[in-house]
Structures are given as C-alpha cells and as structure tokens.
Amino acid sequence: MTPELMEQGAEALQHHAEIEAAQKDSSGGSASFGRLVHGLTPDFTTGVALYVDDVTVSFDGFKALNRLSLMIKVGELRCIIGPNGAGKTTMMDCITGKTRPDAGTVSFGQNIDLLRLRENEIAAVGIGRKFQKPTVFEQLSVFENLELALKADKRARTSLFSRLSGTQLDRIAEVLTLIHLLPSAQRQAGLLSHGQKQWLEIGMLLMQDPKLLLLDEPVAGMTDEETERTAELFLSLEGQHSLVVVEHDMHFVDQLTEGKKTVTVLHEGSVLAEGLLSDVQSNERVVEVYLGR
Ligand SMILES: Nc1ncnc2c1ncn2[C@@H]1O[C@H](COP(=O)(O)OP(=O)(O)OP(=O)(O)O)[C@@H](O)[C@H]1O
Numbered sequence: 001m002t003p004e005l006m007e008q009g010a011e012a013l014q015h016h017a018e019i020e021a022a023q024k025d026s027s028g029g030s031a032s033f034g035r036l037v038h039g040l041t042p043d044f045t046t047g048v049a050l051y052v053d054d055v056t057v058s059f060d061g062f063k064a065l066n067r068l069s070l071m072i073k074v075g076e077l078r079c080i081i082g083p084n085g086a087g088k089t090t091m092m093d094c095i096t097g098k099t100r101p102d103a104g105t106v107s108f109g110q111n112i113d114l115l116r117l118r119e120n121e122i123a124a125v126g127i128g129r130k131f132q133k134p135t136v137f138e139q140l141s142v143f144e145n146l147e148l149a150l151k152a153d154k155r156a157r158t159s160l161f162s163r164l165s166g167t168q169l170d171r172i173a174e175v176l177t178l179i180h181l182l183p184s185a186q187r188q189a190g191l192l193s194h195g196q197k198q199w200l201e202i203g204m205l206l207m208q209d210p211k212l213l214l215l216d217e218p219v220a221g222m223t224d225e226e227t228e229r230t231a232e233l234f235l236s237l238e239g240q241h242s243l244v245v246v247e248h249d250m251h252f253v254d255q256l257t258e259g260k261k262t263v264t265v266l267h268e269g270s271v272l273a274e275g276l277l278s279d280v281q282s283n284e285r286v287v288e289v290y291l292g293r
C-alpha cells in the first residue's frame with residue numbers, strides 16, 4: 001500500500017454522495033454485482049465448477065440452445081468459439097439467470113442449482129459476468145469505480161459511507177496493478193480508452209472475488225497491444241478463478257489456450273466440437289460452419 005494510494009483513497013471518500021447517486025442509477029444496468037448475503041457456498045470437491053447439462057432454450061419455437069452440455073473445471077480457462085447466432089451469449093444468459101431454459105440443468109459446484117436463483121443471487125454465490133459493452137461509471141474515477149464495486153458486495157459488510165480498511169485498500173491496489181491502471185487510478189473513467197474501460201470493468205468484477213468469470217467477447221474493439229495484455233491478464237487469473245471466454249479473435253484464443261487447453265465450438269445451440277484449438281481448426285465441420293467463411 002503506497003502513501004499515494006492511501007491519499008487517493010481518502011479523496012475518494014469525499015465523493016460518496018456521487019457514488020451513491022451512481023449506484024442508484026445502476027439499478028438494473030449492472031445486475032452482475034451481488035447485493036445479497038447468501039448462505040450458499042459452492043461445493044467444488046469434485047473439481048468441477050460449472051455443469052451445463054442438456055439445456056434447451058427456445059425463442060418462439062427457435063432453439064437458441066439445443067440440448068447443450070458442457071462442464072468447466074475449477075480454475076480452468078475455457079474458450080468458447082462459434083459462428084454468430086450459435087448460442088454463446090444465450091448460454092451465458094442461462095448461467096447468470098437472465099434467461100430461463102425450457103429444459104436441462106445448470107449447476108455451480110455440486111450443490112448449487114443456478115436455475116433456482118435470481119440474477120443477483122447468482123452473482124452473490126460467486127459468478128461474475130462481463131458484457132461486451134463496458135459498463136463503468138464514467139463520471140467517477142478508476143479508483144472510485146473499484147471502491148464502489150467492493151462496497152456493492154454485501155459479503156464485505158461495508159456500507160458506502162464506511163472508511164476503506166487497509167486490507168481493502170491493498171486489494172484495490174492489487175487489482176489496479178493487475179488491470180494495468182495503477183497510474184490512472186485518479187483518472188475519470190469516462191476518459192479511458194475502450195480497452196482500459198474493459199479492464200476496469202474486469203477489475204470491478206474481481207473486487208467481488210468471483211469463483212467463475214464469464215467474459216463475452218472481451219477484446220472486441222481493442223488494439224492489438226490491449227488484446228495482448230488482456231490475454232496476459234486472463235492467464236494470470238487462471239487457476240484462482242474459473243474463466244469462460246467467448247471470442248471470435250482466433251489469435252487471442254490461441255494465446256489463451258497456449259496449445260494445450262480445450263476449446264469448445266458451439267453451433268446451432270449445441271457443442272459441435274471440443275478439443276485443442278489446432279484440432280478443432282482442422283475439423284471439417286468446424287471449418288465449414290465457422291472458420292472457413
Ligand atoms: N431474446 C431473444 N429473442 C429471440 N431470439 C433470440 C433472443 N436472444 C437470442 N436470440 C436468438 O438466438 C440465437 C443465438 O443468439 P446468441 O446471441 O446466443 O448467439 P451468439 O453465439 O452469442 O452470437 P454472436 O457471435 O453474434 O454474439 C440467435 O439466432 C439469436 O437471434
């Protein structure tokens with residue numbers, strides 16, 4: 001914890017009225033933050049973080065997901081690829097409670113049936129989601145955004161008006177470093193580049209220490225350098241968190257999988273192929289429906 005950051009923390013406390021106003025604005029817009037104290041702790045003893053089993057979602061008879069099944073291990077970084085309309089975002093909607101499947105089961109660890117929980121409860125049990133468009137509080141500083149995310153987590157048992165503890169300031173500093181925004185801690189979030197806003201939003205998710213992070217096209221619109229740094233960030237999170245990353249950028253997927261991780265290809269709401277990137281890239285069906293276009 002540096003003295004500068006302590007000072008920044010003190011300064012940020014002066015903006016609580018603004019923070020509170022921003023939080024009110026966020027109702028509905030930022031459902032990924034847990035606001036409930038929930039007694040449920042996921043049981044990861046078998047090493048599985050997430051089960052999606054035989055899930056079907058229909059929209060007016062059209063099956064966006066068609067008996068989709070997949071399993072994510074604790075600490076795993078899984079990339080999901082597939083053509084537009086394959087059902088990738090719908091899958092995330094089912095995991096986070098935004099969409100209710102017609103059939104199937106979605107569970108977190110061995111014990112938590114996600115289909116019985118509301119969106120905010122799902123966030124509270126440790127599932128964080130990053131939507132494609134960055135949703136940060138543009139009028140607040142980078143630091144204040146992280147502070148707000150920390151205090152929005154009811155498990156932290158802090159109110160918006162309480163002082164940040166040393167541990168909390170340390171955690172903010174740690175996340176600022178991780179997301180490459182330590183030098184920009186006092187910058188207004190609205191002035192950041194698109195890529196930096198994406199990192200800030202990921203940082204806000206990390207403040208709540210999610211067990212599972214769902215990231216929908218996180219590098220869309222980023223520069224090559226920002227994309228590279230995002231891959232480094234995700235690789236540094238692997239192991240401590242489970243990550244599900246949906247992306248169309250194959251270079252990025254290649255960086256994340258490091259030639260050894262499983263990639264899942266979705267097509268028409270089901271798993272079309274699963275395996276190493278090099279294997280799915282040479283799979284005829286995958287080339288036909290996706291990569292060869
Ligand atoms: N609320 C909805 N109502 C009707 N149809 C929907 C709804 N949400 C998704 N769909 C349809 O379900 C299918 C799957 O959409 P989804 O957004 O999950 O695809 P995706 O794999 O995320 O695609 P992309 O790569 O373009 O983001 C699409 O045909 C889409 O039009």
Ligand SMILES: [Mg+2]
Nearest residue numbers: 088089090216
């Ligand atoms: Mg999508």
